Amino acid sequence: MGVVCPSCRTQTRVLESRRAPDGDSVRRRRECPECGRRFTTFERREPEPADVIKRDGERQRFDRTKLRAALLKAGHKRPITAVDMEAIVDRIEMVASDTGELSTERIGELCLAELETLDHGAYLQFLGTLPPPAAAISGDSDPERSVRVAREDPQSPPKAAARRGLDE
Numbered sequence: 001m002g003v004v005c006p007s008c009r010t011q012t013r014v015l016e017s018r019r020a021p022d023g024d025s026v027r028r029r030r031e032c033p034e035c036g037r038r039f040t041t042f043e044r045r046e047p048e049p050a051d052v053i054k055r056d057g058e059r060q061r062f063d064r065t066k067l068r069a070a071l072l073k074a075g076h077k078r079p080i081t082a083v084d085m086e087a088i089v090d091r092i093e094m095v096a097s098d099t100g101e102l103s104t105e106r107i108g109e110l111c112l113a114e115l116e117t118l119d120h121g122a123y124l125q126f127l128g129t130l131p132p133p134a135a136a137i138s139g140d141s142d143p144e145r146s147v148r149v150a151r152e153d154p155q156s157p158p159k160a161a162a163r164r165g166l167d168e
């Protein structure tokens, strides 16, 4: 299955292939053996549709627009570019499409992990938009520690067990 020359429709040959660091896309530099025209093609894996499972169990289609809006809100007045945010949306969409579904909690964790490496202010602003159960279970008011606890133990223990653990 070759790519033909845009000028003369001859089958082209590949001069160079370069895979993106995320492994999901490839750029190919091509040349037409007939007229010598050179051009580049870009090949990218199309994400499969995925579901988002909300806290109440309701399912929705994964929606890039909603995720982007939430991230842009967190990045408001922070030194983060729209390109950075779009890259985060891309990566989370790929995780969702690989697994077929993601919980809203998991999406929140993925966003936090991404923002943490980009900008601490945006990280904190995003954290402020999340519902508080993680903080309630960990029993302290440091939001960052709560998230770490929630991340290490995705199967959150029942409240009674957590409380017993803290008292001892």
Ligand SMILES: [Zn+2]
Pocket: 005, 006, 007, 008, 009, 010, 032, 033, 034, 035, 036, 037
């Ligand atoms: Zn040609």
